[in-house]
Every structure is written in C-alpha cells, then in structure tokens.
Amino acid sequence: MMQDLAKRSRSITSLRDFLELLGDAGQAITWSERVMPEPDVRNIAVAASRDANGAPAIVFDNIAGYPGKRTAVGVHGSWDNIALLLGRPKGTTIRELFFEIAGRWGDAAAQISTVPEGQAPVHECRIESGINLYDVLPVYRINEFDGGFYLGKASVASRDPEDPDNFGKQNVGIYRLQLQGPDSFTLMTIPSHDMGKQIMAAERTGLPLKIAVMLGNHPGLAVFAATPIGYEESEYSYASAMMGAPIRLTRSGNGIDILADSEIVIEAEMQLGERVLEGPFGEFPGSYSGVRKAPIFKVTAISHRKNPIFENIYIGRGWTEHDTLIGLHTSAPIYAQLRQNFPEVTAVNALYQHGLTGIISVKNRMAGFAKTVALRALSTPHGVMYLKNLIMVDADVDPFDLNQVMWALSTRTRADDIIVLPNMPAVPIDPSAVVPGKGHRLIIDATSYLPPDPVGEAHLVTPPTGPDIDELSKKIRAMQLGAVQ
Amino acid sequence: MSKTVCPRCATGGALDDYQGKEGGKVVWTIHRCPTCCFSWRDSEPASAIGIGTRSADFAVDAANFDRYVKILQQ
Numbered sequence A: 001m002m003q004d005l006a007k008r009s010r011s012i013t014s015l016r017d018f019l020e021l022l023g024d025a026g027q028a029i030t031w032s033e034r035v036m037p038e039p040d041v042r043n044i045a046v047a048a049s050r051d052a053n054g055a056p057a058i059v060f061d062n063i064a065g066y067p068g069k070r071t072a073v074g075v076h077g078s079w080d081n082i083a084l085l086l087g088r089p090k091g092t093t094i095r096e097l098f099f100e101i102a103g104r105w106g107d108a109a110a111q112i113s114t115v116p117e118g119q120a121p122v123h124e125c126r127i128e129s130g131i132n133l134y135d136v137l138p139v140y141r142i143n144e145f146d147g148g149f150y151l152g153k154a155s156v157a158s159r160d161p162e163d164p165d166n167f168g169k170q171n172v173g174i175y176r177l178q179l180q181g182p183d184s185f186t187l188m189t190i191p192s193h194d195m196g197k198q199i200m201a202a203e204r205t206g207l208p209l210k211i212a213v214m215l216g217n218h219p220g221l222a223v224f225a226a227t228p229i230g231y232e233e234s235e236y237s238y239a240s241a242m243m244g245a246p247i248r249l250t251r252s253g254n255g256i257d258i259l260a261d262s263e264i265v266i267e268a269e270m271q272l273g274e275r276v277l278e279g280p281f282g283e284f285p286g287s288y289s290g291v292r293k294a295p296i297f298k299v300t301a302i303s304h305r306k307n308p309i310f311e312n313i314y315i316g317r318g319w320t321e322h323d324t325l326i327g328l329h330t331s332a333p334i335y336a337q338l339r340q341n342f343p344e345v346t347a348v349n350a351l352y353q354h355g356l357t358g359i360i361s362v363k364n365r366m367a368g369f370a371k372t373v374a375l376r377a378l379s380t381p382h383g384v385m386y387l388k389n390l391i392m393v394d395a396d397v398d399p400f401d402l403n404q405v406m407w408a409l410s411t412r413t414r415a416d417d418i419i420v421l422p423n424m425p426a427v428p429i430d431p432s433a434v435v436p437g438k439g440h441r442l443i444i445d446a447t448s449y450l451p452p453d454p455v456g457e458a459h460l461v462t463p464p465t466g467p468d469i470d471e472l473s474k475k476i477r478a479m480q481l482g483a484v485q
Numbered sequence B: 001m002s003k004t005v006c007p008r009c010a011t012g013g014a015l016d017d018y019q020g021k022e023g024g025k026v027v028w029t030i031h032r033c034p035t036c037c038f039s040w041r042d043s044e045p046a047s048a049i050g051i052g053t054r055s056a057d058f059a060v061d062a063a064n065f066d067r068y069v070k071i072l073q074q
C-alpha cells in the first residue's frame, strides 16, 4: 500500500494526474452547483480551509458567466493532500511529513527531460492575436477589497536578461499577478527576490525581460519552487530532486523553459520603466497590502491545454491553503541549518504565517542553551526577516502538536525569563510592525530547567511516546472509521 | 468616454473589459478604471463595488497619486 502510494506520487507529471490521484483517495470534489464568481468561490474556499487536515481540492465547473470553464482551489489545501503528493497515506502526521521533506535533501539527482514544443500538451491550443485573458481565465476576486482579479498561484519563469542562455540563472517563483485589462498584468516583487533583481537589471540595461506565467502546474513545483534557493540553482532541478521524479520541460513561444504539462502558459514582456497602481491584496498575515506602483507586463501569446483548469489559491487570514502549501518547506531549511551547529535540535515548526511564529524543539545541553539556539535561528536566511516570535520547547515536545506546546508554555515558562529584542529587521508585510520593515522579536524559553538553575525541577510525568504510540493512535482512528462503515 | 463611475476613486470613464455570457445573454460585465486601475464585476455585492456602500478605507485618491510608492527603483 505504502509502496503503491510512493510509486504513484513519483508518476505525477501534471495537475490533472494529481487531481485524479486526489479523487481516488477521496481528496478532490467537483462543485457542479451553479456559483457566482463573487462571493461564492471565496466563501467555499474559505469554508474548506477550516479543515487543515482533511480539506479536499475543489474543482468548480459551473461558474455563472464562465460556461465550460473550470477553476480549481485547495489543491495543496490540507495535510492529507500534501501527504498524498509526497507518497504518504492520508492521516500521516505533520511531524512525519516534516521529516519526509527534511530527509529528502541531497537524496536524489534531478531528472529533467525535454519535450518538443509540437508534442507538449501545454501548447495544444495557441492564441497569438486578439488576446483577452478573460477568455481563458475564469478569475474572481480572492478577497473582498483586492484591487482587482488576481492570479494567486502562478509560477513565473524568466531568463536572466544579462545572461539569457544560462539554464541555472532562469528563475521560477510564485509572484502575485493582478490583471490590468485584457492583455496586461502587474507583478509584485521586492528587490531581493530573483524576479526583482531581473526587473531592475532589465531597466538598468534597457534589455528586454520576457516571462512565461505557468498556471495549473505539476503540484511539486508550487511546493518546492517557492523556496529561497541560491540564485544560480534551477528551481526545476530542485523540484525534480525533491520529488524524486522526472520533470518534463518544453519551450514557451518566447524562448523560456516551461513545464510541458501545465494547464495554461501566458507569455509576456515587461514594459520597461512603466508602473501602474497595484493592490491592495489580502496577504498571508491576514491583512491587505497597500496600493503601490508596480511593473506592468504585456501579454504576447497564450498557450493552453484543451479544456484547461485554472488553478488558484485562497490566501488571507489563516488557516488557508497558503499555509499548507509553504509551511513544511519553510520549516525544513531552518531545521537543517540549525542542526549543522546544534544537533540537539529535534524539529522546527514554522507553519504559522510563513514563520512569523516558530516553535523549536531542542534538548538543552546546559542551562539557557535553548536561548542560544533561538538566537542562531534568528540568523538563518529565513529567520533574518520572518522569525518574529520563537517558542523554545523540550526535545520530547512535538512542536507540531499545539496541545503539547501549550503544556510547555503553561508549565515551563517564567514571565521574567523571556527575551525581547527591540528594533530588529522585520518583513514589511507584518501588520504589527511600528514601522514597516522594523520590529521587535520575542523569545519564550519553555524548556526544562537544568543546573545551575536554582529552581528545583519537578518530577515530570513521562507518558509513553514514540512510533509505537503514533501507530496505536492511527489504529484507533482506523478502527473508529471501520466501525461506522 | 463612458459614464461608468469607478467605485474606488469615483472617477468616470471606466472601460468594459469583458462580458460573461450564457446562451448569448450577458450575465455580468467586468469594468476597469483607467485612472486608479481598479477592476470589478458588476455582479459583485454592494459592499465591494457600491458607490457609497463600499468601505472608505479602500478608496484611492485620484488627485494625489504621488502618495503611492513606486516599487523597484534603481
């Protein structure tokens, strides 16, 4: 059973394959009751997000005014869906999924194959004139006060304008795109992101910047291409290695390497030096971004599969698909980086709002050691901007089980033993900042006391834990499910 | 210039970008304001697109565009 799941996971080449796999596992549903684009699609996506463990992907095929078109949301919207993507059964714990991802690093080599453009499913249908994005994309307003219709789950591929032949320097990343009329869209990024660097390089040199926007992609790409890896590493190679499976590429009409099996690809060129108003957009901290002047791209062509599926995401105040999509892959690099110096670290949970709150399990080497580890976490690449609140717990506390974390907070924390680091760097999008980009950090040490700490340690109850108990709790769940059938 | 007024910046002249149709009948129209770049569908709830009912917190001041920051400056 487990081997079959792993094999099937490795055979996924497209969104369609994955939706079929999810459907077979009871993790995808088709919503055929007629819905309005607003507010119905948003309402249904938000209602599904309440079940972080088990929510299905939802494919809408009867949206008013969009006859014959399909929209998918929640493809990565639950831990069960993430488990199936990684070749693990439904009911796999978050902790197990975390170690599945953490264990895959350096495990396998990339397997990239190339499909001739004439044979690539993504190029089945081609539009080069009379372009109207609304003809192809059944868009809807994701959050009520967004400035327009957004593509929230687009993987954008581009070549370095100054080194266009370098495969590794191609960038693939997820950026939010706002439609700006039938053949234009804005792209939001920051100078430190790869796309931000490429836009600034193009405007500095006057060289053209062409991009390919991929929608409805191999589900591994969205998980693994959202990771900050080195600028010269290919996200395609990385995603293939992490999935342990081949990735099929082809060329877009404007010469960029794209996934051969995506549902839709929009080819576009940046309008050098131009900016138009973008936003607001309901972002992952659960607050709206402001209105800013962003670069605008003009669409030059669209390719799509027959009867394409437009994939989008609900993002806003958590819990949302965005949290399950990026959570584990935010946590695992911090864990790996901490373990290089501190093997006492046993797990890292940075699931909450992209790591604005993190929970780290660590075995104290000496009194106060957890605080040292917390300070190291703040200097990891993600920690520099994101890890705002850190909760340090003992190695035998599962940081993914909030009931256990609350036990640690309730019984281990002393209010005079917390650390506040004022005026640190902060991610500008954090709504709690006094000044965007600058804020305070909090470290709560909820680990056990050790000598020479003068406070005597209570004799703790040590309930049975470990894989045997994990198996027993799954067995109880299975017996319970069997009893109702 | 069209008479359609933008619910975000209260400027006229909005464009018609697309019409959703079923059996040849128009179900809704997507408009876009060339002044503040707001796009909306005329079938959306009044809380999002109604002039006067939409939250003033999300209004854009068409007379004062300088307040909006330009991203990615050299």
Ligand SMILES: [Zn+2]
Pocket (backbone or CB within 6 Å): B006, B007, B008, B009, B010, B011, B033, B034, B035, B036, B037, B038
């Ligand atoms: Zn306007």
